[in-house]
Amino acid sequence: MKEFIKSNKITYNLMSFTAFKALLIFSLLLEAPRSYNDIIEYFANHDYINEKISIDTARVYINSLRMAGCVIEKTNRAEGSKFVLISHPFELEIPPEQIKVFAKIYKTVSKNISIEELIMLEKFLRKLCKNIKNPEFKQILDKISPLTGFNIKLLEDLLACCRKKNQITIEYNSPHSGIKAMEIICDKMDFESSKLYLYGTSIEYEQSTYLQVGRIIKILDIKLIKNEINIHEIRALYTVNANSQELQLKDNERIVSINNNQTLIEAISSNKFALKQRILSFGSACKVIEPSDLREEIIETLKQMRAGYQS
Amino acid sequence: MKKISDKYNEACIKVFDMLKLLSNGTAKYRDIIELFTNYDNNETAAANVILNKYLNTLKIFGINISKTKNIYYLQNSFFSINLDEKDAKAFSLLKSSKDYLTSQKQQEFFDKFLRSIEMRLTKESKELVETESKQLSNINSEEYLNKYRDIILKCEICCYENQKLELCFTQENKAYKVMCSPREITFKNGKAYLSVFNHLSRQIFEVPVDLITSMKQMPVISKGNEVSVTVVYKIGNALAKSYCLKECETCDGKPDENGWLTIINHNEDFDELLKRLLRYGSNCVVLSPKNFRESMITAIDNTLKNYE
Numbered sequence: 001m002k003e004f005i006k007s008n009k010i011t012y013n014l015m016s017f018t019a020f021k022a023l024l025i026f027s028l029l030l031e032a033p034r035s036y037n038d039i040i041e042y043f044a045n046h047d048y049i050n051e052k053i054s055i056d057t058a059r060v061y062i063n064s065l066r067m068a069g070c071v072i073e074k075t076n077r078a079e080g081s082k083f084v085l086i087s088h089p090f091e092l093e094i095p096p097e098q099i100k101v102f103a104k105i106y107k108t109v110s111k112n113i114s115i116e117e118l119i120m121l122e123k124f125l126r127k128l129c130k131n132i133k134n135p136e137f138k139q140i141l142d143k144i145s146p147l148t149g150f151n152i153k154l155l156e157d158l159l160a161c162c163r164k165k166n167q168i169t170i171e172y173n174s175p176h177s178g179i180k181a182m183e184i185i186c187d188k189m190d191f192e193s194s195k196l197y198l199y200g201t202s203i204e205y206e207q208s209t210y211l212q213v214g215r216i217i218k219i220l221d222i223k224l225i226k227n228e229i230n231i232h233e234i235r236a237l238y239t240v241n242a243n244s245q246e247l248q249l250k251d252n253e254r255i256v257s258i259n260n261n262q263t264l265i266e267a268i269s270s271n272k273f274a275l276k277q278r279i280l281s282f283g284s285a286c287k288v289i290e291p292s293d294l295r296e297e298i299i300e301t302l303k304q305m306r307a308g309y310q311s
Numbered sequence: 312m313k314k315i316s317d318k319y320n321e322a323c324i325k326v327f328d329m330l331k332l333l334s335n336g337t338a339k340y341r342d343i344i345e346l347f348t349n350y351d352n353n354e355t356a357a358a359n360v361i362l363n364k365y366l367n368t369l370k371i372f373g374i375n376i377s378k379t380k381n382i383y384y385l386q387n388s389f390f391s392i393n394l395d396e397k398d399a400k401a402f403s404l405l406k407s408s409k410d411y412l413t414s415q416k417q418q419e420f421f422d423k424f425l426r427s428i429e430m431r432l433t434k435e436s437k438e439l440v441e442t443e444s445k446q447l448s449n450i451n452s453e454e455y456l457n458k459y460r461d462i463i464l465k466c467e468i469c470c471y472e473n474q475k476l477e478l479c480f481t482q483e484n485k486a487y488k489v490m491c492s493p494r495e496i497t498f499k500n501g502k503a504y505l506s507v508f509n510h511l512s513r514q515i516f517e518v519p520v521d522l523i524t525s526m527k528q529m530p531v532i533s534k535g536n537e538v539s540v541t542v543v544y545k546i547g548n549a550l551a552k553s554y555c556l557k558e559c560e561t562c563d564g565k566p567d568e569n570g571w572l573t574i575i576n577h578n579e580d581f582d583e584l585l586k587r588l589l590r591y592g593s594n595c596v597v598l599s600p601k602n603f604r605e606s607m608i609t610a611i612d613n614t615l616k617n618y619e
Contacts, residue, residue, distance in 0.1 A: 015367040022323035023372045030389055064319040068327035089327070090334050090389055092431060098424040101417045108411045108498040109404070117404060124394070124401035128428065131392055175553035193587060195555055212555065243483075248500065281590040284613030295618070302615050304593035309608050 021049065025061050026070070026088070033075065033082035091133035103140050110146055115189045115196070119155055122147045146191065150213065157219055158198055161186040167203070167226040171217040181220060182211070183227075188251075189213060203227055207270040231270045237289040239264050240282055250278065264289075276301065326365050333376065333385040336426045340381040391433045399439035402428070406444060410456050411498060413464040414471070455501060462520050466505045469493040475529040478507060480522045492533035496520075506580075508533075512602070513540045516580050539578050543598040545571040550594040573598070585610060 021043070028034050028042060039058045043049050062083060066072055069089035075082045094102070106125075110118055122145060129138040142148050147155070161168050167185045174180055183203035190197060195212060202209040206229050237256070240247060244255060244263045256264040269275045272294070279286055279298055288295040328346055332338040347358035366376060375386035394402065406425055412418045432440065456463070469476055470493045479488045491507035497517065498504070504517035546554055551572040556562055561575045576584060585606060588595050597607045 014364060015371055016322045016326065016364050018320050018322035019326035019365060019368045020372060022320060022326065023368070027372075027389060060318045060320060061323065063317075064323035065327075067319050068324050069331070089331050092427060094424060094427070098420045098427075101412065101420040102424055104417070105405070105408050105411055105421060109408045111499055112501055113404065117401075120397045121401040121404060124398040124405075127394075127398060128392070131431065176549060194557060212553075214555070276592070277590040280592055280614075281586045283586065283589050283610045284617060286614070287617040299615070299618050301592045302611055302618075305595075306608070306611050306615065308593055308596040309604070309611075 017049075022061055022064055022068075024049075025058075026065055026085075029065075029070075029072065029083060029085040030088075033080075033084040035080055035082045038082070087133070092131050093133045094137050096136065099137055099140055102137075103144055106141075107144055110144075115155075115191070116159060118147060119152060119159065123152060126152075146194065146196070150196070154216065154218065155189070155213065158186065158213065158216070159189060161219070161222065162188050162198075162200075165226075167223040169220040169223075170211075171220055172211060173215045173217060175215070179217065183223075184209065184211070185226060185229075201229065201231060201270070203229060206231055207272075208274065209271060210274065233268055233270045234272060234275060234291065234294065236267045236269070236275055236279075236291065236294055237264065238267070238279055238282075239287050239289065241285040242282075272297075325361070326368060329362075329365055330369070330374075330385075333383060334388065336385060336423065336430060338383045338385075340378070340383065343383060385430050387434070388431045392428070392431050392436065393433050394436035394439055396439060396443070399436060399443045402440050403443040406440075413460065413467045413496070456503075459503060459520050462523060463496060463503050465526060466493065466496050466503075466520060466523075469526060469528060470495055470505075472528065473533050475510075475531045475533050476507065477525075477527040477529060478505075478518065478523065479525040480518050481524060482518075482522055486524070490529075508539060512581075514581050515539050515578050516582065540600050540603070542576040542579070542581075542584060542600065542603050543573060544576070544588060544595055545573050545598060546591060546595050547571045548594050550591055571596075581606070 024042070024046070025034075025039055028039065034042075036055045036058050039061075040053055040055070044052050062072060071086040071088070073084045073086055075084060106121075109121070113121070125141055125145075129141060132138070160166075165186060167183065169181050169183050172180060172182045174182075184198070185201040185203070186198065187200040187208075188198075190199065192210075196214065197210040198213050198216065199208070199210045201207065208231075240263045241261060242263065243261060244258050247255075247263060247265075249255070249265070250267070252269050253265050253267045256266050258264070267275060267278070275294070276298060279288060279294075280301065288298050325347070329343060332342055332346065344358050344362060347361045369376060374388070377384045377386055409418055409421055409425075412421055429437065429440070473493070476491050476493050477488065478491055479486065481487070489507070489509050490511065491509050494506040494508060494515065496503055497506055503520045505520055505523065506515060506517045508515050545567075547570055551566060551570060554572070554574075556574070557576070557579070559577045559579050561577075562572060564572075566572045581603065585603075588597065588607065589610060597604045
């Protein structure tokens with residue numbers, strides 16, 4: 001307003017002062033509940049209006065806002081006789097067809113971005129939900145978001161620990177031994193079979209480990225100095241019969257050679273259990289070359305699996 | 312004389328009616344001018360004066376409205392959603408993902424959705440979004456999407472039209488031809504897949520669109536109530552204690568006398584499920600259906616043969 005009056009681009013008779021005052025009252029109510037006195041005082045102290053209005057005039061403005069589609073309630077005297085804007089015609093309402101398309105995009109995007117970006121998107125969308133009138137948007141988001149139910153602050157803290165490779169103690173709800181404290185050197189967070197895991201090195205077992213983030217209750221402490229641990233790493237070599245371009249290698253894997261659609265992979269891991277799971281998931285396309293003890297363990301597991309189908 | 316409780320300001324109603332029209336993002340000049348012509352039976356010329364008066368009022372209040380080719384565009388709103396840098400980045404990410412939608416209609420809906428948010432952002436937030444959008448390289452799969460856009464679009468149309476499909480594709484150097492019902496397009500790791508229901512095996516599976524060699528729509532509409540085969544398997548030992556059910560799974564939560572828990576799986580892609588269950592080793596046994604149980608046994612036997 002200041003700019004317009006200064007530059008004389010506009011004169012008072014080229015605008016509607018009544019409409020302007022109605023807009024001012026509306027924006028006042030958008031900010032917080034207001035009483036007649038609040039409105040009168042605001043007008044009296046306003047730089048350009050600078051006008052004392054009566055209670056009746058203020059009342060007419062409130063009536064007008066109601067007629068324009070605003071739902072305004074008045075609190076009782078004990079609560080200061082304030083006008084509360086319950087709803088208004090300009091609230092953001094997302095039509096069902098737009099919600100449907102958003103859901104489609106979100107489902108796709110969430111599978112193709114990093115966990116860091118996913119958290120960022122989740123926070124933004126939750127912020128947006130507060131500004132959207134119809135509950136369907138939030139309902140859909142709750143249904144499709146892979147982060148629904150997670151404590152976002154905890155995820156952010158864990159992610160920060162992963163970036164710094166921090167050694168932390170967490171309170172963990174173990175399916176085997178109940179709630180207990182666990183120490184882990186954080187490495188990364190990622191989804192596997194639609195579940196979010198924290199990957200790192202277990203101080204207790206001195207090997208790489210992964211924990212379901214949903215079972216982490218809180219971070220108890222972050223160590224300034226990391227423990228010196230002696231990790232026994234296994235170097236495994238296995239062949240996979242598949243197009244090397246189709247193979248989605250893990251961080252601990254690298255391609256050694258490719259020969260007639262047969263890819264030789266080297267994997268380095270301190271977690272034999274995870275390594276075995278990875279090898280088994282390839283099915284008959286995979287054959288362990290070395291080490292021999294891992295090869296024997298895979299054969300033994302396969303025999304036990306086969307035995308499960310004998311009965 | 313009217314009671315105070317019945318009195319109202321016409322100017323207030325007019326400006327709000329105009330804003331209501333504009334709050335969809337755009338409003339035609341014709342519709343807005345009609346608003347003022349209808350009040351007091353004003354002539355168009357007089358209505359134009361009133362319109363300018365209200366446009367000025369809104370401008371002074373801080374609401375910017377632009378006009379291009381007889382269409383008014385609301386640039387901002389009463390709402391002031393304030394975004395920080397990360398929010399702006401997230402919004403830019405969402406904006407750049409429009410390419411995942413191949414149907415023009417869906418893109419239009421998505422544009423409207425984005426616009427309804429954008430016009431409610433504070434000036435600073437809009438600037439942040441603009442900066443972030445410039446910095447954000449388009450979705451990584453842009454090249455892939457451009458390459459396969461036509462086939463993805465064709466798949467989208469098939470899903471929409473819901474006619475039975477004769478689908479031909481090649482996988483691991485083998486050619487396949489299946490009669491199926493198209494379900495949806497999904498994206499994983501930046502690649503598009505056509506999810507279909509195979510009528511013969513009564514299972515849902517996903518075909519990478521880049522492996523599709525031909526698609527022929529049949530003159531028969533797919534039934535909506537196609538029931539896929541459910542897979543029943545049991546898990547034991549430590550796995551039974553720590554297992555988290557997937558969205559497509561159910562379980563009564565009661566282990567049998569030997570500690571095995573029975574899981575019922577609906578609609579998961581058979582190949583994906585087979586790989587997942589193989590990972591569980593001897594802690595998992597497939598119970599039904601017979602063909603999936605046989606597939607599991609064959610997979611185990613063939614893997615064992617690798618070591619003979």
